[in-house]
Amino acid sequence: MKLASLKHRRDGKLILVSRDLSQAVDASDIAFTLQDALDEWATLSPLLQARYDALNANTVSGRFVFDPNQCASPLPRAYQWADGSAYVNHVELVRKARGADMPESFWTDPLMYQGMSDKFIGPCENIELCDESWGCDFEAEVAVITDDTPMAASVSDASTHIKLLMLVNDVSLRNLIPGELAKGFGFFQSKPASSFSPVAVTPDELGDSWQSSKVHLPLHVQLNGDTFGAPNAGVDMTFDFSELIAHAAKSRPLSAGTIIGSGTVSNLDRSKGSCCIAERRMLEILDLGAPKTPFLLYGDKVSIEMHDKEGRSIFGRIEQTVVPYQIAEQGK
Incomplete structure (x- = not known):
């Protein structure tokens, strides 16, 4: 998986980024921040992985262009x-x-x-x-x-x-x-x-x-x-x-x-x-x-x-x- 944090308050907002770094999708409904995901990694990483796979297969809705300038x-x-x-x-x-x-x-x-x-x-x-x-x-x-x-x-x-x-x-x-x-x-x-x-x-x-x-x-x-x-x-x-x-x-x-x-x-x-x-x-x-x-x-x-x-x-x-x-x- 590839994960990033959009700038949002102090701890960011978690997104998943496609393997080629061109597209991203919101993941904050699974874990709002990366720290949240790490706190419950065993439980949440399979859910994140499933969405990441869908992102790379172009089968998930809500995709947007990934912009590193918007990232913390x-x-x-x-x-x-x-x-x-x-x-x-x-x-x-x-x-x-x-x-x-x-x-x-x-x-x-x-x-x-x-x-x-x-x-x-x-x-x-x-x-x-x-x-x-x-x-x-x-x-x-x-x-x-x-x-x-x-x-x-x-x-x-x-x-x-x-x-x-x-x-x-x-x-x-x-x-x-x-x-x-x-x-x-x-x-x-x-x-x-x-x-x-x-x-x-x-x-x-x-x-x-x-x-x-x-x-x-x-x-x-x-x-x-x-x-x-x-x-x-x-x-x-x-x-x-x-x-x-x-x-x-x-x-x-x-x-x-x-x-x-x-x-x-x-x-x-x-x-x-x-x-x-x-x-x-x-x-x-x-x-x-x-x-x-x-x-x-x-x-x-x-x-x-x-x-x-x-x-x-x-x-x-x-x-x-x-x-x-x-x-x-x-x-x-």
Whole structure:
């Protein structure tokens, strides 16, 4: 299935989207929001699947043209958003960029932080930035959404709790990170709102590209219309999604609607490009002695998309422009 949330109040209104992303149909009579569907997934997913099949067969009434610009993120807000760093070679490069060594344990024990989840940016909404000097960066990732997952779930059990997948732009403010981490208490100001693809999909939509809890397809990133990178999300992923979920659930249960991110997709094969500016800047330092690619500036446009083996968009496109944040006047 492919599901999306039309903009409606805080939590959106659930729709089903055709496999080719051209048509959609209302699903709010089955579950008004995606969170409602996840809360009762075992009961409601068969009903959603039946309507999705009818949508693709052109046998359901009420179809309309799908417009990603009318969409919020599939979960406009979530009870939990935990982002891992599954591509450890990326972690090593980015830490080098800020002069930090990487412990050997990072190859065996996943990194994870809990990000802002009370409001996500829509897939076609602007990235509002207060200050260009903060070093705004995109991070292209894959994420999964779980159903209720018990505490201490094993890796093998964790795989059964993966219900949906999305793409992510995990926005980072690189120049705020070192000062925050120096306090020894983790990210906060340096990790503002993230955004997700217009559509969330069930794993079966990926066919044999979904194996061993990994997505074995390139993740395409463009900056201002130029290709920035297309590393394969299934290559060099040190920790798969089942391992990330088990790590998150070690000491706590995960409620339905928990989002777990992969971290920035990265391949050791540098010809595939990068999924964030920080990684490219580090490679420039290694090759040229200094970085030359600036972090995001006002007016810059970022797009993130993944295609199936036939070249068709799977999740739709994250497409965003960086703009100055305008402080709203009181009472307006």
